[in-house]
Amino acid sequence: MKSYKELSREELEQLLRQLGKAYEDAKGRGLKLDMSRGKPSVSQLDMGMDFMDILNSSSDFQTEAGLDTRNYGLMDGIPEAKELMAQMMGVPSAEQVIVCGNASLTVMYDLISRSMTHGVMGNTPWCKQDRVKFLCPAPGYDRHFAITQHFGIEMITVPMTENGPDMDMVEKLVESDACVKGIWCVPKYSNPQGYSYSDETVRRFAALKPAAADFRIYWDNAYAIHHLYEDKQDEILDILSECEKAGNPDIVYEISSTSKVTFAGGGISALAASKANLDDVRSSLTVQTIGFDKINQLRHVRYFKDINGLKAHMRKHAAIIRPKFEAVLQVLEKELDGLGIAEWTNPKGGYFISFECMEGCAKKIVAKCKEAGVVLTGAGATYPYGEDPDDSNIRLAPTFPTPEELAEAADLFVLCVKLVSVETLLEERAMVEKCAC
Amino acid sequence: MKSYKELSREELEQLLRQLGKAYEDAKGRGLKLDMSRGKPSVSQLDMGMDFMDILNSSSDFQTEAGLDTRNYGLMDGIPEAKELMAQMMGVPSAEQVIVCGNASLTVMYDLISRSMTHGVMGNTPWCKQDRVKFLCPAPGYDRHFAITQHFGIEMITVPMTENGPDMDMVEKLVESDACVKGIWCVPKYSNPQGYSYSDETVRRFAALKPAAADFRIYWDNAYAIHHLYEDKQDEILDILSECEKAGNPDIVYEISSTSKVTFAGGGISALAASKANLDDVRSSLTVQTIGFDKINQLRHVRYFKDINGLKAHMRKHAAIIRPKFEAVLQVLEKELDGLGIAEWTNPKGGYFISFECMEGCAKKIVAKCKEAGVVLTGAGATYPYGEDPDDSNIRLAPTFPTPEELAEAADLFVLCVKLVSVETLLEERAMVEKCAC
Numbered sequence: 001m002k003s004y005k006e007l008s009r010e011e012l013e014q015l016l017r018q019l020g021k022a023y024e025d026a027k028g029r030g031l032k033l034d035m036s037r038g039k040p041s042v043s044q045l046d047m048g049m050d051f052m053d054i055l056n057s058s059s060d061f062q063t064e065a066g067l068d069t070r071n072y073g074l075m076d077g078i079p080e081a082k083e084l085m086a087q088m089m090g091v092p093s094a095e096q097v098i099v100c101g102n103a104s105l106t107v108m109y110d111l112i113s114r115s116m117t118h119g120v121m122g123n124t125p126w127c128k129q130d131r132v133k134f135l136c137p138a139p140g141y142d143r144h145f146a147i148t149q150h151f152g153i154e155m156i157t158v159p160m161t162e163n164g165p166d167m168d169m170v171e172k173l174v175e176s177d178a179c180v181k182g183i184w185c186v187p188k189y190s191n192p193q194g195y196s197y198s199d200e201t202v203r204r205f206a207a208l209k210p211a212a213a214d215f216r217i218y219w220d221n222a223y224a225i226h227h228l229y230e231d232k233q234d235e236i237l238d239i240l241s242e243c244e245k246a247g248n249p250d251i252v253y254e255i256s257s258t259s260k261v262t263f264a265g266g267g268i269s270a271l272a273a274s275k276a277n278l279d280d281v282r283s284s285l286t287v288q289t290i291g292f293d294k295i296n297q298l299r300h301v302r303y304f305k306d307i308n309g310l311k312a313h314m315r316k317h318a319a320i321i322r323p324k325f326e327a328v329l330q331v332l333e334k335e336l337d338g339l340g341i342a343e344w345t346n347p348k349g350g351y352f353i354s355f356e357c358m359e360g361c362a363k364k365i366v367a368k369c370k371e372a373g374v375v376l377t378g379a380g381a382t383y384p385y386g387e388d389p390d391d392s393n394i395r396l397a398p399t400f401p402t403p404e405e406l407a408e409a410a411d412l413f414v415l416c417v418k419l420v421s422v423e424t425l426l427e428e429r430a431m432v433e434k435c436a437c
Numbered sequence: 438m439k440s441y442k443e444l445s446r447e448e449l450e451q452l453l454r455q456l457g458k459a460y461e462d463a464k465g466r467g468l469k470l471d472m473s474r475g476k477p478s479v480s481q482l483d484m485g486m487d488f489m490d491i492l493n494s495s496s497d498f499q500t501e502a503g504l505d506t507r508n509y510g511l512m513d514g515i516p517e518a519k520e521l522m523a524q525m526m527g528v529p530s531a532e533q534v535i536v537c538g539n540a541s542l543t544v545m546y547d548l549i550s551r552s553m554t555h556g557v558m559g560n561t562p563w564c565k566q567d568r569v570k571f572l573c574p575a576p577g578y579d580r581h582f583a584i585t586q587h588f589g590i591e592m593i594t595v596p597m598t599e600n601g602p603d604m605d606m607v608e609k610l611v612e613s614d615a616c617v618k619g620i621w622c623v624p625k626y627s628n629p630q631g632y633s634y635s636d637e638t639v640r641r642f643a644a645l646k647p648a649a650a651d652f653r654i655y656w657d658n659a660y661a662i663h664h665l666y667e668d669k670q671d672e673i674l675d676i677l678s679e680c681e682k683a684g685n686p687d688i689v690y691e692i693s694s695t696s697k698v699t700f701a702g703g704g705i706s707a708l709a710a711s712k713a714n715l716d717d718v719r720s721s722l723t724v725q726t727i728g729f730d731k732i733n734q735l736r737h738v739r740y741f742k743d744i745n746g747l748k749a750h751m752r753k754h755a756a757i758i759r760p761k762f763e764a765v766l767q768v769l770e771k772e773l774d775g776l777g778i779a780e781w782t783n784p785k786g787g788y789f790i791s792f793e794c795m796e797g798c799a800k801k802i803v804a805k806c807k808e809a810g811v812v813l814t815g816a817g818a819t820y821p822y823g824e825d826p827d828d829s830n831i832r833l834a835p836t837f838p839t840p841e842e843l844a845e846a847a848d849l850f851v852l853c854v855k856l857v858s859v860e861t862l863l864e865e866r867a868m869v870e871k872c873a874c
Contacts, residue, residue: 049494057486
């Protein structure tokens with residue numbers, strides 16, 4: 001296809017009329033679709049229903065060590081669940097794991113909140129420090145940025161690359177500024193690009209020499225086993241082992257959950273870190289709770305048994321999700337490839353596709369889609385403070401709609417991308433001509 | 438029986454020898470019993486096992502409004518669970534309720550933590566204020582005091598009476614000191630006495646005119662439906678309604694959970710408060726979580742249906758617990774009544790008996806019990822900072838052991854009480870005689 005930028009004004013104007021008419025037709029179809037959040041679909045939830053049968057009134061509720069999961073106690077998780085989550089996260093030992101409640105987001109919120117009020121491993125609480133800054137690789141996960149913003153933490157955007165965050169910038173900022181206390185990372189199948197950090201990136205993270213003793217890497221390994229393909233899978237180095245090798249055992253908190261393995265909201269979450277870090281967390285946790293839901297921890301252990309059970313289950317998820325990703329990607333390729341107005345990622349796992357349109361077009365595209373009944377993640381959401389400096393990134397979340405809905409949604413999306421792009425190109429031409437006068 | 442205080446030195450010495458021998462015999466029995474925590478017993482847990490069957494792979498997981506509890510969303514709880522918890526707490530409307538995760542302790546921790554970092558309804562965060570004080574009716578619940586201590590909040594002990602905290606003192610402190618930001622209350626079947634607040638106490642709470650705009654009553658209604666008897670039950674006024682009537686709608690947070698209804702650790706918790714308070718909490722909660730475990734919320738709703746289902750279930754718990762309370766109380770009455778060395782409460786609900794021994798004896802009694810294999814709640818635990826000024830209060834938790842174990846534990850306990858009391862009386866006599874020389 002011919003690049004839109006090579007079209008004459010007349011050609012663009014003709015295209016605009018065609019696209020405008022198509023858009024009006026689309027609006028008339030009364031769509032009502034949601035591609036905004038990384039939500040599992042009904043088929044995925046239905047697929048996992050036998051999980052609900054694994055514990056019932058005739059089950060034994062004891063751990064292997066004979067502890068009753070129905071009662072209080074075992075504040076930091078049952079040993080079997082620690083082992084399962086260690087395997088899922090690729091962490092060498094269950095000793096490095098605490099198993100928590102249903103949401104890894106809450107684990108991360110608590111880490112930040114605890115650092116504000118009690119400090120990290122004996123350091124001054126952040127609320128008593130003048131300035132606290134976080135590095136935010138972007139495009140990134142909006143709920144990470146919401147936590148740091150909520151606590152009044154200054155956020156510094158770090159550009160993302162296919163291999164992870166710009167490590168030159170990360171090293172410079174972390175090693176020179178003692179106000180920099182953390183960095184948000186989604187190291188595998190990143191939200192929203194689906195990028196996985198290269199071995200070099202992981203090793204450079206592990207070798208950081210932070211100016212602040214209470215600096216931590218917030219390693220949100222949300223998509224550790226969320227592959228889309230059997231034959232094409234990303235693997236990343238285990239950050240905990242790399243940090244230990246680099247003499248930096250305490251520099252990282254790793255977080256994960258089974259929210260997108262079993263049920264969103266009905267999963268279990270985990271925190272993996274050095275013993276010193278976990279002991280520090282436990283000293284607050286013991287005040288915060290008598291114990292998380294150990295019955296649900298046991299349900300996970302009995303159902304999956306080990307990493308092989310998890311992997312087998314994730315293959316079933318992939319079989320449902322993969323065609324959806326492919327459907328969207330096919331439409332993007334067919335309709336936008338070669339037009340010079342957009343780029344997008346082609347992830348091998350995770351829950352999202354990251355879409356880059358022309359500068360200044362993202363908000364307009366999202367608005368046009370919404371007007372015609374297709375809800376996308378708000379433009380800007382993938383950047384700190386919800387402000388995308390180029391207004392060009394859009395996160396596509398293809399998992400929730402049915403394949404049929406998705407085809408309709410993708411068709412509308414590319415139509416809106418084209419329409420807004422042509423409008424923008426015409427405005428630019430008009431501006432250039434005006435200046436030339 | 439003759440009061441120990443009326444005995445001669447010789448009689449006391451003879452008694453000491455008898456008790457000493459009995460204690461040595463008891464030690465030889467190799468007991469290993471735990472009366473330390475308010476834990477449900479295995480019989481109680483076994484009794485509720487059909488709860489585990491109510492949701493299975495063939496169940497419908499939709500709320501009445503058609504929302505899928507297996508997926509993300511409904512951050513502040515499913516409407517049906519709000520209704521159930523409102524009924525359990527005796528709160529007029531489900532609109533006044535947020536349903537949270539498995540632990541009311543965490544709800545309370547979060548309330549305090551949030552007040553530290555973000556303040557209460559727009560007021561200055563506590564971490565930016567010079568001093569923050571809490572009133573702690575004592576004897577009280579050790580885990581309440583642990584939260585306030587953890588956040589460096591100054592704790593002021595307020596004496597407890599059969600009708601609730603000393604309200605003259607509460608009013609004076611709350612209304613004169615703007616550093617006083619809260620008071621911990623267990624208004625019904627209090628921990629550890631089993632006292633329930635009188636209507637006058639509740640109304641005086643509701644009518645407080647705090648010096649601090651961000652003062653709140655932390656109303657931990659943990660034992661709202663935890664009666665021991667069918668014919669003798671305490672009822673308390675609904676604090677939310679009373680506060681509203683008194684023109685003080687925002688002055689209280691009420692907290693409860695089903696940890697001692699279904700499973701300890703596998704229950705659901707709730708926060709009830711005014712709309713303004715709940716909106717304030719929601720503004721943080723929406724950053725903290727995408728949603729709590731709604732499947733477990735639905736499981737509760739489907740199992741209990743309404744307050745009648747809850748009440749019927751609690752009658753079964755009472756049938757198991759009541760004989761245990763009675764067994765302990767019988768031993769106390771039979772062995773200690775009239776000796777003038779102890780007093781204890783006779784609760785109609787809740788999980789504890791509060792025991793008052795002679796001043797300076799509690800730690801010794803608890804240590805003697807431990808030495809002979811019976812673990813009690815640590816002496817002092819029922820007071821702020823773990824320091825009972827009189828060293829006289831011991832919390833007895835009779836629910837966990839079997840009736841047979843309990844009989845043995847109670848026998849040992851009264852033996853230790855007598856032994857330590859006689860030792861103490863003899864020391865006092867010796868001191869008096871020494872002074873008289």
